Amino acid sequence: MSEGAPTYDLGKLHGGLRLPAEKQASTSRPILIAPVPAQLVLPLVQHVGQAAEPVVGIGERVLRGQLVADTHGSLGAPVHASSSGRVAAVEPWPVARRHGQTAPCIVIECDGLDQAIDTTEILVDYRELDPVSLRQKILQGGIVGLGGAVFPTAQKLMQAATLPLEYLILNGVECEPYISCDDMLMREYAADVVGGAQVLMHALELPKCLVVVESDKPAAIAALAHALGDIQDPRVTLKQVPTIYPSGGEDQLVQLVTNREVPSGGLPSDVGCVVQNVGTAAAVQNWIARGEPLISRVTTVTGDGVASPLNVLVRLGTTVAEIVALAGGYTERAQQLVIGGPMTGKSVTTDLVPVVKATNCVLVLSELPAVGDERPCIRCGECAEVCPVQLLPQQIYWHARADNERKLREFGLTDCIECGCCDLVCPSHIPLTADFRRAKARMRELADEKARARRARERFEHRNQRLQDERDKRDSELAARKDAARNAGPDAIAEILDRARHRGESDKDEDS
Ligand code: SF4
Ligand code: SF4
Incomplete structure (x- = not known):
């Protein structure tokens, strides 16, 4: 091993591939701060879980950071206005999650003032909050996992808090080719990343944090080391790992840095670990320290189909077309638009899809990768x-x-x-x-069908039981009345006859 080369004390990662990085073009200049667009399109689903429900009306003026859609207690994340303006519509709009098919969105016409909400009520010293209250507060910031999974961060913390935990692992392993938003975020916002780590540790009362970065990101490593030097927190350690795809997967990362194996069907919290993306940590810090909910993110715009690849700090709801324009626009050879990286991204048919919480990369390729004709499996292994x-x-x-x-x-x-x-x-x-x-989608469908059938059967059985209970009640009342009549004395019989006579007379009156 050459002098100065990083040393690793790591668990074993099975398989994986060393892929060409293709990140040089987008990391050659600083993150560009995108201007506020004229219009923002905010999907109600930008996370795992239920769609958020609009809490603003059409025509209403909103401010930057204002809640515009809420989750009302279900699994999900609230949505906030990314700039000030007026709500123009709540209508279907093309979204990347559905390959460019439409989904309900709140459309805001921006007024150019970019006026923010008053944060005096929001800002508190997180160290004065108990962990449960801090987790609730993180929930209000609309923060989700920015590594691509978009699982609501607070709800992930709440689930994990029920188990004994040891490590917070901050995932700065950005192993998929072309994507460089986390690398640039760590270079330029390292203080926010480590500040967010401290907030997350407090939210789970965790004793240790590993900030994990690949060794081929020296600028990010230097920036993080500097930020860690500033906070002097012995609980937080920087750890380098080799660049192997997909070591940034949650379970793979846990295995790599702690040598603990996440059980099949389990979660990292089952082995005492909570994994959060570095961008998520920075978003948590931005919310807790500045009162700004998740309304922007760093996105890579790259590929040989754009003129000047870059990373851009963009307001959520800006269209992909607008950030491609900031990257110098499409080249003549641009053929395919992918949201995400080449391995896990989704092709879309329109650049009118908005940048959302999950949009880590916009990849424009000049030619479709050549794929040979499919042949039978030769069992090569x-x-x-x-x-x-x-x-x-x-x-x-x-x-x-x-x-x-x-x-x-x-x-x-x-x-x-x-x-x-x-x-x-x-x-x-x-x-x-x-x-x-496709097979997983089919399994989910089957599971949904089974759940629907089970609910229908339960409703049917419940209805039958209710009808049977009513019949039993009527029968026992009738039996009780018969018993009462059988046991009644002469006075009671006279009274019953009297009541029957009166009923007969009043029926006659009504007839006449
Ligand atoms: S796609 Fe699934 S089966 Fe294929 S290598 Fe990755 S984890 Fe394994
Ligand atoms: S075993 Fe079959 S499916 Fe797997 S790589 Fe070889 S040919 Fe492909």
């Missing part, structure tokens, strides 16, 4: 060699094509992280990951 989850992709592939749900579960399809490594090495060009995505 290459796919199993590279699978970071130690699955047997070739077996899963057979069961996916046969739609055999039981076998798919048995072979661990639900643990597949859809990293795409198996596709990349398959000499038969079998689109394994696409098959696995």
Whole structure:
């Protein structure tokens, strides 16, 4: 090993690939701060969980940072206005999550003033809050996992808080080619990253934090080391790891830096760890220290289909078309627009989709990657060699094509992280990951169908039980009345006859 080379004290990561980084073009200049656009389009679903519900009306004036849609207690995250203006509509708009198909969005016509809400009520010293109150406060900031998973951060903390925990792991491992937003964020906002780490540690009463970065990011490492030197917090340690895709996956990262294996179907919290992306930590700090909810993010705009690749700090709700323009616009060869990276991103058919909490990268490619014709599996085993989850992709592939749900579960399809490594090495060009995505979607559908059938059966049984209870009640009342009549004395019989006579007379009166 050469002098000065990083040393690692790491657990074993199975499989994975060393991929070309392709990040030089977008990291050659500082993060550009995008201007506030004339219009913001804010989808009601920018997170895992239920859609947020609008809490503003059409025509209403809103301020930067104002709550515009809330979650009302379900799994989800609130949405805030990214600038000041007037609510123009709540209407369907193309979104990346659905490959450019539409979803409900709040549309705000900006007034150019960028006037913010009053933060005096919001700002508090987080150290004065108990962990439960701090987690509630983080929930109000609309913060979700910015590494791509977009799981609501506060709810992830709340789930984890029920278990014994040891490590907060800040994930600065940005191993997918082309994406460089976390690298640039760590270089330019390192103080926010480590400040956010301290807030998150307080929210979970955690004793240790590992900030994990790949060793090929020297500028980010230097900036983080400087920020850690400033805070002098011995609980927080910087850890370097080699660049192997997909070591930034949550379970893979836990294995790599703690040598603990997350159980199949489990979570990092099952082995005492909570993983948060570095961008999420910076967003938490921005909310807690400055009172600004999640209304902007750093996004990479890159690929050989844009003129000047860069990273841009952009208000959520700005369209992809606008940030591509900031990157010098499309080149003549631009052919494919992908939201996310080349391995896990989604192709979209329009650049009118807005930048949302999940938008880490806008990738414009000049030509579609050449994919050979699919051929039968030759059982070479290459796919199993590279699978970071130690699955047997070739077996899963057979069961996916046969739609055999039981076998798919048995072979661990639900643990597949859809990293795409198996596709990349398959000499038969079998689109394994696409098959696995479809099979997982089918399994979710089946699970939903089963849940719907179970609820319908429960409703039916409940109704039958209610009708039976009513019948039983009527029968027992009738029996009680009969008993009473049988046991009644002469006075009671006279009274019953009298009542019957009166009823007969009043019926006659009504008839006449
Ligand atoms: S896509 Fe799934 S099966 Fe294929 S290598 Fe990745 S985790 Fe393994
Ligand atoms: S890499 Fe492709 S050909 Fe080889 S075993 Fe896996 S699916 Fe079959």
